[in-house]
Amino acid sequence: MPFEHHKDALIEAAATGVEPESELRAHLESCDSCRAAFAEEQALFASIDAGLHVKVNADVPVSLLPRVRARLDEAGAPRNSWITSGFVLAAAAVVVVAFFAARSVRRTNVGNEPGETSVKTGIPPVTPPSQKQTAVVISPVGKNSNSPRQFNSVKNSAATEASVRRNNEPEVLVPRDQEVLLAAYAEQWSRHKRAPLLAQDSDATILAQLRIAPIQIDELGVKLLAEEK
């Protein structure tokens, strides 16, 4: 069939609306059936376009915009998504900042433990197991202790935490080279509950040596001038 041979070209020409190519145009001039088919295809596409145009470009109901405005008034303000999202972001930021702040504080404490002295009240020091500990924990021995010179000097171990937890006395974390001196100080403190080298203990001896004697003034002798002659 001659039409089947040109069918696709005819449909394409009708769909695009452009003029058929010269070969097809020559065929259309000589073939009545193809010319009629091409005209029908053009009519079909024209009716599709017209139908779409009618369908899409219908008159807009006059009630549309007033009804939309009325519903807008009922609906009120648009949803402020930036407020809710802002709150969420702010809360998330606070959580993140708090987390990193707590982490940095903890790291600082752990990093400073070997070099500085800190006083703790019942809570054992937390250190990573791999870290070499050069500080020791000293706790003054209570009055009910059997040994008067007993003091706890333990290195970082599991026993440290257990013993420290049992002992409610204040603890001092000291450098290793000051261990003996400060242990003696702690022992003396636990015995007398006072510092051994306070100024008030030395007042009697030191201040006595420094005492200044009162000024000595001889009595004045008064004689008459005539008698002297």
Add this chain to the structure above:
Amino acid sequence: MQEMVLIQAGGMARGESVGEAVEADVRREFEARLAECGPLAYRVARGVLRNTADAEDVAQEALLRAYRYFDRLRDRNRFRSWLVRIAFRLALDRLRSRKRSEVRDTLWSQPEHRPPAATAEDLAASNEFQTHLDRALEELPEKLRLVLLLAALEGHTIEEIAGMVGISTGTVKSRIFYARKQLAEKLRCHSNTIKTR
């Protein structure tokens, strides 16, 4: 420990007034676009749906939704394309739900309750073609359908459609071509054309 007291009486009033001013600005800005783009939303919905009442409902819903999320739209110049997509999507949803309800109605309704057929012969023929066109449109892929409807709207160039849909002008042209071709294939059997050849 120092006691902290937060007093915000003046700040609250100031905040409310600022909020009201922002709200009024948004409403004013939206109103300016409403007059221009409201008909567009209706026409897009009408292109998808078969009756004007559904199209009006969908257009209202699309405009309300656009207002509700207006502050999320960073580039306000994109409002038209944004609204077109909202209206198109809502119209498709409405069409699907209507189809489901039509199936239920067909199963349960009595024949005497159906609307009477049109009397005028030419009107019947026109309505028949339009019905077939509607059905053929519904069977088109969504991306082809949207571009074809926008192309059928008055006063929209290929460049404007490309901007609204977010594709190139070449893609717009090819989609229009394939959409019309598919429609013609579906409608050919309903017209006195080359179906018998």
